[in-house]
Amino acid sequence: MTRHRVVIIGSGFGGLFAAKALKHADVDVTLIARTTHHLFQPLLYQVATGMLSEGDIAPATRELLRRHRNTTVLLGLVEDIDLANRVVKWRFHDDEKETPYDSLIVASGAGQSYFGNQHFSTFAPGMKTIDDALELRARIFNAFEVAEFTTDPDERRRLLTFVVVGAGPTGVEMAGQIRELAAGTLNNEFRSIDPAEARVILIDGADQVLPPFGPKLGAATQETLEDLGVEIILGALVTDLDGTSVTYKTKDGELHTIDSVCKVWAAGVQGSELGQVLADQSEATLDRAGRVVVDEDLSLPGHPEVFVVGDLMSVPGVPGVAQGAIQGARHAVKKIRARVEGAPDPGPFRYRDKGSMATISKFAAVAMIGKLRLTGFIAWVAWLFLHLLYIAGFKQRITTLVSWAITFISGGRAQRVVTNQQMVGRLALERLGARSSGKLFRGSTADEQPPGDK
Numbered sequence: 425m426t427r428h429r430v431v432i433i434g435s436g437f438g439g440l441f442a443a444k445a446l447k448h449a450d451v452d453v454t455l456i457a458r459t460t461h462h463l464f465q466p467l468l469y470q471v472a473t474g475m476l477s478e479g480d481i482a483p484a485t486r487e488l489l490r491r492h493r494n495t496t497v498l499l500g501l502v503e504d505i506d507l508a509n510r511v512v513k514w515r516f517h518d519d520e521k522e523t524p525y526d527s528l529i530v531a532s533g534a535g536q537s538y539f540g541n542q543h544f545s546t547f548a549p550g551m552k553t554i555d556d557a558l559e560l561r562a563r564i565f566n567a568f569e570v571a572e573f574t575t576d577p578d579e580r581r582r583l584l585t586f587v588v589v590g591a592g593p594t595g596v597e598m599a600g601q602i603r604e605l606a607a608g609t610l611n612n613e614f615r616s617i618d619p620a621e622a623r624v625i626l627i628d629g630a631d632q633v634l635p636p637f638g639p640k641l642g643a644a645t646q647e648t649l650e651d652l653g654v655e656i657i658l659g660a661l662v663t664d665l666d667g668t669s670v671t672y673k674t675k676d677g678e679l680h681t682i683d684s685v686c687k688v689w690a691a692g693v694q695g696s697e698l699g700q701v702l703a704d705q706s707e708a709t710l711d712r713a714g715r716v717v718v719d720e721d722l723s724l725p726g727h728p729e730v731f732v733v734g735d736l737m738s739v740p741g742v743p744g745v746a747q748g749a750i751q752g753a754r755h756a757v758k759k760i761r762a763r764v765e766g767a768p769d770p771g772p773f774r775y776r777d778k779g780s781m782a783t784i785s786k787f788a789a790v791a792m793i794g795k796l797r798l799t800g801f802i803a804w805v806a807w808l809f810l811h812l813l814y815i816a817g818f819k820q821r822i823t824t825l826v827s828w829a830i831t832f833i834s835g836g837r838a839q840r841v842v843t844n845q846q847m848v849g850r851l852a853l854e855r856l857g858a859r860s861s862g863k864l865f866r867g868s869t870a871d872e873q874p875p876g877d878k
C-alpha cells in the first residue's frame with residue numbers, strides 16, 4: 425500500500441517548516457520550489473548593501489532536509505494545481521511534470537505589488553528574492569561608481585540621490601543602510617565625489633514611519649533615521665517613476681519630482697499567482713492583496729486536503745511575517761497527521777504574536793514584544809540574537825556572525841562584488857520573453873526563439 429503523499433509548494437518559512445514538522449510522520453513528502461534555496465528574507469537588505477553574501481541567508485533546501493528520509497526536494501516552477509484530480513503541475517524550463525498528492529500545503533508566499541503600475545519594477549526593483557537583492561546591490565554601488573567619473577553636476581546629483589519607496593521595516597532598513605554605506609563604508613574611497621553627500625529619501629503614503637509599530641516607535645525610528653541623514657517624506661503617494669526621477673503627490677494634491685537614478689520599491693505585497701489558481705477551482709476568495717481567504721483551520725474552502733500557509737494565506741489578525749508562516753505550517757502538519765495517524769485534531773488555527781522588530785542602523789532598532797516597547801541598543805541586541813537564531817543552517821550562522829563583526833566593528837562590508845549580469849540580467853530576460861530562459865538553458869540562441877517570445 426502506498427503511503428499518504430504530502431506535496432509542499434515553496435521552500436520559504438512556510439514550506440521549510442512544514443517539511444521539518446513532517447520529519448517523523450508516516451507520509452511521503454515532496455517539496456517543490458522554484459529555487460534550490462530556503463531564503464531568510466528579513467536579511468535581504470544586508471545582501472543588497474554588501475554586508476552579507478547571498479549564501480549566508482540562503483542555504484540549500486536539499487542540505488537542510490538531508491536527514492529527512494521521507495522527503496524528496498524538487499526544483500520546479502508550479503504553474504497549475506488540478507484540485508479535482510489532486511495533481512500539482514510544474515516544470516523546469518521546458519520539462520513539464522505532474523506530481524499527485526493526498527494532502528497539499530501551498531506555501532508559495534507573496535511577491536511585490538506595484539499597485540497596478542508593474543512598469544515601475546523596471547526602474548525600482550523590489551526586495552523579495554536573491555535576484556532582487558543582487559540587482560539592487562549592483563544599482564546602489566554602481567551609482568557611486570558612475571558619479572565618480574561624471575562631470576555634469578546635475579547628473580552627478582541624480583546619481584547620488586537614492587529614493588526608497590515604503591517606510592515599513594524593509595524601507596526603513598534599506599534607507600538606514602544606504603545612508604550608513606554612503607557616510608561610513610565608502611569614506612575615503614572616492615576622489616571626485618564625497619559619498620557622504622549622497623541623499624537618501626524615504627517616501628510613504630502614511631503619516632508615520634513603521635505604521636504597524638505605533639506612533640511612539642514610529643517617532644523614535646524617524647528621529648534616528650533623520651539623525652543619520654535620511655530625509656523622510658510622509659503622506660505622499662508615488663504616482664510615477666522612470667529611469668531618472670520619482671514623482672509623488674502630497675495630500676494637498678500637489679505633484680513633486682525628485683531626480684534620482686537609483687530607486688528601491690519596498691511598498692506593498694501581492695499573493696503568489698497560485699492563489700488565483702486555487703480560487704478559480706474552489707469556493708475560496710482572494711483578499712485585496714491576492715491572498716487566499718482560508719477556513720479557520722487554514723484549509724481551502726471545500727478542500728480539507730489542501731492547506732494554504734504563510735504570506736499567501738489571508739487570516740484576520742495574522743501579519744505576513746515569518747512567525748505567521750512557521751506557525752501556520754506547523755498547524756497544517758498537525759491537521760494532516762491527525763488525519764493520517766489518528767493524532768488529536770488541533771482544531772482552528774490560533775496565532776501567537778511573538779512581536780515585531782526592525783533595525784534602523786548600526787546599534788539602533790525598535791522592537792514590539794507584547795506590551796513591551798524597546799528602542800535603541802537593547803532592541804538592536806534583541807534583533808541580532810533573534811535573527812541569528814532563525815537563520816537556517818549552522819554554517820550560515822557562523823559566516824553571518826563573522827560578516828556582522830566586520831561591518832559593526834570596522835564599518836567595512838565584505839560583499840561588494842557587482843557583476844554585469846546582476847545589473848542587467850533581469851531586464852535582459854524580460855526582453856527575451858517568458859520562455860527564453862528555458863530555450864537558452866538548452867543551448868539555443870535568442871534568434872531561435874518563437875516570434876511571440878522575443
Ligand SMILES: Cc1cc2nc3c(=O)[nH]c(=O)nc-3n(C[C@H](O)[C@H](O)[C@H](O)COP(=O)(O)OP(=O)(O)OC[C@H]3O[C@@H](n4cnc5c(N)ncnc54)[C@H](O)[C@@H]3O)c2cc1C
Nearest residue numbers: 434435436437438458465466502532533734735744745746
Ligand atoms: C525584505 C523582507 C524583509 C522581511 N523582514 C521580516 C522580519 O524582519 N520579520 C519577519 O517576521 N518577517 C519578515 N518578512 C516577512 C517574511 O519573510 C515572510 O512573511 C515569510 O518569508 C513568508 O513565508 P512564506 O513561506 O509564506 O513565503 P516565502 O518565504 O516568500 O516563500 C515562498 C516560497 O515559494 C516559492 N514559490 C513561489 N511561487 C512558486 C511557484 N509558482 N512554484 C514553485 N515555488 C514557488 C518561492 O521560491 C519560495 O521558496 C520580510 C519579508 C521581506 C520580503
